[in-house]
Amino acid sequence: EAAEKSGYAHFMLKEIHEQPRAMASTINSRLENGLPELHLPELTDEALRGIERIHIVACGTAMHAGMVGKTAIERLTRVPTEVDIASEFRYRDPIVDKNDLVIIVSQSGETLDTLAALKLAKEKGARTLAIVNVVGSSIARAADYVMYTYAGPEIAVASTKAYSVQLAVLYVFALRLALARGTLTKEETRRYVGELDRLPQLLEGLLADTEHIKYLASLFMNCEDLFYLGRGFDYALSLEGSLKLKEISYIHSEAYAAGELKHGTISLIVDGTPVIALATQDAIFEKTISNVKETKSRGARVILFCKEGVEVPQDVADYVVKLPRYEEIFMPMLLVVPLQLFAYYMAVLRGCDVDKPRNLAKSVTVE
Ligand code: G6P
Numbered sequence: 001e002a003a004e005k006s007g008y009a010h011f012m013l014k015e016i017h018e019q020p021r022a023m024a025s026t027i028n029s030r031l032e033n034g035l036p037e038l039h040l041p042e043l044t045d046e047a048l049r050g051i052e053r054i055h056i057v058a059c060g061t062a063m064h065a066g067m068v069g070k071t072a073i074e075r076l077t078r079v080p081t082e083v084d085i086a087s088e089f090r091y092r093d094p095i096v097d098k099n100d101l102v103i104i105v106s107q108s109g110e111t112l113d114t115l116a117a118l119k120l121a122k123e124k125g126a127r128t129l130a131i132v133n134v135v136g137s138s139i140a141r142a143a144d145y146v147m148y149t150y151a152g153p154e155i156a157v158a159s160t161k162a163y164s165v166q167l168a169v170l171y172v173f174a175l176r177l178a179l180a181r182g183t184l185t186k187e188e189t190r191r192y193v194g195e196l197d198r199l200p201q202l203l204e205g206l207l208a209d210t211e212h213i214k215y216l217a218s219l220f221m222n223c224e225d226l227f228y229l230g231r232g233f234d235y236a237l238s239l240e241g242s243l244k245l246k247e248i249s250y251i252h253s254e255a256y257a258a259g260e261l262k263h264g265t266i267s268l269i270v271d272g273t274p275v276i277a278l279a280t281q282d283a284i285f286e287k288t289i290s291n292v293k294e295t296k297s298r299g300a301r302v303i304l305f306c307k308e309g310v311e312v313p314q315d316v317a318d319y320v321v322k323l324p325r326y327e328e329i330f331m332p333m334l335l336v337v338p339l340q341l342f343a344y345y346m347a348v349l350r351g352c353d354v355d356k357p358r359n360l361a362k363s364v365t366v367e
């Protein structure tokens with residue numbers, strides 16, 4: 001087993017470090033002449049133009065990838081997109097018809113609820129696209145179309161690289177859909193693709209120095225409750241950041257849409273409550289900052305993640321982590337890395353069994 005970990009202390013850490021390569025394989029195989037290419041002959045541009053609504057259905061981390069995917073698809077294509085938890089979708093008689101595309105996301109391709117949701121969507125006449133990591137898995141076989149992610153085998157129960165490549169495929173899909181529907185021009189699409197090309201190198205840069213995140217984890221390791229805040233893409237990502245922490249460190253945490261906090265949850269913010277604030281989107285930066293200030297004035301200990309070059313007002317955060325400047329809509333694919341590392345180091349420092357957290361299974365093939 002030590003050999004399989006290639007010198008890393010845990011599979012999870014190894015898999016976090018494998019992300020630049022996994023992202024490069026997943027993205028590069030879908031770019032042609034600087035444009036996104038789905039390699040799905042039946043999903044022609046005409047078929048893409050005919051899609052009226054999209055449903056993204058999945059469980060766990062894959063569902064969280066869907067939350068980012070929804071934000072990207074709606075932003076780039078204006079196609080109404082919903083995200084559903086598979087176990088909810090399958091029992092609520094969902095409104096789905098033949099003009100809808102149902103995107104099923106699954107690392108293993110074997111999750112029972114997700115497979116059942118896929119079958120239901122087909123029965124209702126929708127076309128189904130599976131985004132799956134395991135080749136030939138049940139979900140891959142049952143879907144009309146498949147886009148594989150190239151994460152390679154993921155051993156750690158807590159998903160890291162599989163989430164990132166799910167995001168990558170969802171972004172590539174969104175770009176192709178936007179191009180087909182004319183909501184992006186070729187030039188605009190090429191610019192986004194150029195940014196995707198830079199991603200593996202930026203990830204390498206982030207992974208080259210993880211000491212700072214480890215240090216932050218050492219400062220927060222004894223907390224018992226924690227909040228993740230963000231808006232838009234940052235909110236979608238915060239769900240996954242929070243889940244990672246809960247899964248492996250057993251620290252309770254909640255991801256909250258920053259603007260929603262005041263409608264109840266802020267009553268939980270007291271002196272010393274840790275808040276992880278994500279603020280990578282320019283248009284809503286000020287809004288998020290003002291929500292963070294609301295927590296700070298109630299005594300929160302804040303770590304703020306934002307982009308290099310933005311001005312962070314004094315006294316809004318105890319610690320500021322700045323990420324490289326990068327295309328804003330793709331920021332979740334960068335910011336996920338420090339959030340994974342933070343969860344990882346918190347769990348390690350607390351002596352948890354990082355790769356095999358209690359009560360969890362890598363793949364859930366029962367209801
Ligand atoms: C399990 C795993 C999660 C995973 C979920 C969905 O609960 O512990 O990490 O996100 O199943 O798995 P899938 O293979 O469908 O992505």
